[in-house]
Amino acid sequence: MNRVTLRKTLISCALLGGALILAIISMSLLGSERLPARESLCALASLGTSACGLTSDQFDILFQIRLPRILLAAAVGGSLATASAGYQAMLRNPLAEPYLLGISNGAAVGTMIALVFFGAIEWVRPLLAFSGALAATFAVYRLARGRAGATPERLILAGVIVTTFLSSVIVFVTTLMDATRIRSFTFWLLGDLSGTSKALLPVAITIAIVGALALTLHARSLNLLMLGERDAFDLGVEVGRVRVVVFLVASLLVGSSVAASGSVGYVGLVVPHLARLSLGSDNRISIPAAALGGALFVIVADTVARTIIAPRELPVGAITALIGAPLFIYLLKRV
Amino acid sequence: MCFLCLFVAMCAAVSQRTLIVVGLFLLAILFGCNSGARPALDGQARVIRVVSLAPNLTEIVFAVGAGDKLVGRTSYCDYPPEAKAVAEIGDTLHPSLERIIALKPQVVLISTSSQLEVFTQQLQDHNIAVYVTDPHDLEGVFRSITQVGEILGQKDQADLLVTKLRDRANAVEQAVKGKIPVRVFYQVSGEPLYTAGHDAFVTDLMRRAGITSVTADVPGAWPKYSNESALAAKPDAIILPTGGSMGSANSDVTEALRQSPAVLQGRVYKINDDYLTRPGPRAIDGLEAMARALHPDAFK
Numbered sequence: 001m002n003r004v005t006l007r008k009t010l011i012s013c014a015l016l017g018g019a020l021i022l023a024i025i026s027m028s029l030l031g032s033e034r035l036p037a038r039e040s041l042c043a044l045a046s047l048g049t050s051a052c053g054l055t056s057d058q059f060d061i062l063f064q065i066r067l068p069r070i071l072l073a074a075a076v077g078g079s080l081a082t083a084s085a086g087y088q089a090m091l092r093n094p095l096a097e098p099y100l101l102g103i104s105n106g107a108a109v110g111t112m113i114a115l116v117f118f119g120a121i122e123w124v125r126p127l128l129a130f131s132g133a134l135a136a137t138f139a140v141y142r143l144a145r146g147r148a149g150a151t152p153e154r155l156i157l158a159g160v161i162v163t164t165f166l167s168s169v170i171v172f173v174t175t176l177m178d179a180t181r182i183r184s185f186t187f188w189l190l191g192d193l194s195g196t197s198k199a200l201l202p203v204a205i206t207i208a209i210v211g212a213l214a215l216t217l218h219a220r221s222l223n224l225l226m227l228g229e230r231d232a233f234d235l236g237v238e239v240g241r242v243r244v245v246v247f248l249v250a251s252l253l254v255g256s257s258v259a260a261s262g263s264v265g266y267v268g269l270v271v272p273h274l275a276r277l278s279l280g281s282d283n284r285i286s287i288p289a290a291a292l293g294g295a296l297f298v299i300v301a302d303t304v305a306r307t308i309i310a311p312r313e314l315p316v317g318a319i320t321a322l323i324g325a326p327l328f329i330y331l332l333k334r335v
Numbered sequence: 336m337c338f339l340c341l342f343v344a345m346c347a348a349v350s351q352r353t354l355i356v357v358g359l360f361l362l363a364i365l366f367g368c369n370s371g372a373r374p375a376l377d378g379q380a381r382v383i384r385v386v387s388l389a390p391n392l393t394e395i396v397f398a399v400g401a402g403d404k405l406v407g408r409t410s411y412c413d414y415p416p417e418a419k420a421v422a423e424i425g426d427t428l429h430p431s432l433e434r435i436i437a438l439k440p441q442v443v444l445i446s447t448s449s450q451l452e453v454f455t456q457q458l459q460d461h462n463i464a465v466y467v468t469d470p471h472d473l474e475g476v477f478r479s480i481t482q483v484g485e486i487l488g489q490k491d492q493a494d495l496l497v498t499k500l501r502d503r504a505n506a507v508e509q510a511v512k513g514k515i516p517v518r519v520f521y522q523v524s525g526e527p528l529y530t531a532g533h534d535a536f537v538t539d540l541m542r543r544a545g546i547t548s549v550t551a552d553v554p555g556a557w558p559k560y561s562n563e564s565a566l567a568a569k570p571d572a573i574i575l576p577t578g579g580s581m582g583s584a585n586s587d588v589t590e591a592l593r594q595s596p597a598v599l600q601g602r603v604y605k606i607n608d609d610y611l612t613r614p615g616p617r618a619i620d621g622l623e624a625m626a627r628a629l630h631p632d633a634f635k
Contacts, residue, residue, distance in 0.1 A: 032564040194562060
């Protein structure tokens with residue numbers, strides 16, 4: 001990496017990282033219950049070792065409920081934005097997004113199977129979600145490759161086919177489920193961060209960080225792949241290997257976030273776009289920037305979801321779509 | 336709740352997210368866009384063939400002694416046991432229009448108008464009268480019983496039933512009178528957390544049972560509730576509707592409430608969900624069960 005790129009990467013990551021930490025702290029102060037700001041900040045600064053005058057209930061709200069949820073939002077947002085940035089570079093298509101390509105639906109079907117057949121065993125959920133996402137990714141990729149190669153239109157069409165097919169599978173399975181489970185399930189399908197068990201949080205955070213690092217390490221190859229697979233091959237990129245790595249890592253990221261929170265849409269469409277618009281299309285900068293920006297975006301969206309009609313809640317997917325769709329239209333018009 | 340759902344569903348429709356639309360419609364059906372009682376039966380002859388699209392209405396039909404007139408029911412209508420002998424017409428969310436028409440009912444009983452509005456219209460297009468009800472309190476349940484009794488020509492028996500049920504309800508209210516109301520969190524489901532809000536008929540049942548629901552003023556019937564607000568409410572007891580149609584679902588207290596005074600004092604009460612979620616005659620069983628669980632000394 002040359003010095004200018006490295007500097008630009010470090011500066012943008014430092015700025016976004018700072019904004020992320022600021023968001024984690026400030027959004028921890030917002031919620032359906034009012035917490036004293038100074039004491040909460042003091043407790044956060046002590047990393048939970050000191051209560052700083054918070055009552056035990058307030059302390060539990062901050063550290064057992066609010067902070068884990070914010071961290072999960074960060075992991076989910078970071079995962080989805082990173083995976084999308086990877087798909088977009090690999091498939092040379094700015095519209096490649098897990099939700100539009102049916103990959104989220106693949107993960108959702110995997111999670112549903114886990115819930116129906118292995119309801120009690122939590123770690124099966126991300127595993128089957130990952131398998132579902134991977135299967136959907138390869139289905140889309142195979143469908144998109146015609147004799148003339150994978151055109152952007154063909155890719156989106158393949159995504160539509162996979163999405164609608166898997167949607168009907170989901171509808172079919174929900175119909176078979178008993179009524180008492182449908183309600184929680186519809187919320188989950190929309191993307192919901194409230195019901196996740198704490199066991200999955202470290203898994204989701206680890207996968208988000210490892211995934212973002214793995215894709216950033218392949219950013220140079222992805223830059224060359226954006227010229228076309230043949231050109232990249234001529235320039236010495238092991239196209240086959242990079243493709244397998246990107247698809248595996250991206251599926252893992254989508255799988256873990258869907259297993260934790262359902263299908264949160266628009267993150268992968270909006271965030272990498274913003275990253276490329278403001279920082280250029282060099283993946284060495286835009287992938288880590290998308291990871292941090294995605295985390296930031298979902299944290300803010302989820303804070304809106306859990307506070308706007310408090311003590312009631314909205315699913316975060318509704319908020320990301322409400323913010324994301326208009327923003328996306330604006331971006332499309334500008335480009 | 337409902338209008339919010341529909342609003343978001345519309346937004347989602349614009350953004351072509353089919354799944355959201357389907358999901359929200361299911362949600363809207365479950366929570367109901369209520370338009371209250373809307374009997375549409377005008378001066379028909381004696382009703383002898385009726386279809387029920389909700390378990391509580393099936394229970395009411397049998398309780399007023401008109402079980403022999405029931406020709407169709409949903410797959411969720413499992414009480415009284417005789418009901419299971421009646422033909423099924425689908426579940427509450429997906430009733431089969433064809434099968435209903437084939438049964439030639441004069442009246443179809445519907446629990447909420449919600450997303451079945453199109454369906455209701457289709458029934459009316461086929462000259463089938465519909466009776467729509469959605470009680471928000473015990474008086475509303477009594478009204479449903481009386482009206483269903485009138486429709487089915489069993490007014491006397493319905494009146495008698497309402498009188499008996501009212502006496503039992505009054506007896507409970509009398510027994511808990513003067514007791515200090517217990518602050519209760521009503522957990523509809525734990526993950527994600529749902530509770531009973533202002534418009535749920537079970538909220539009225541709790542009030543009559545000497546219980547203060549900590550979510551009694553939350554708008555809507557079945558709101559999704561904030562984990563931290565549940566924790567902050569520090570309920571003295573928790574009611575888990577479970578064990579009936581729910582099976583073993585909802586038999587654990589949600590994670591946020593594991594350290595609540597209710598759990599620490601062992602005051603978690605599982606009550607048959609069929610008593611508490613079906614606004615029919617057995618709601619009084621639910622009222623008695625809740626009062627006995629929360630105020631045992633009042634029933635010695």
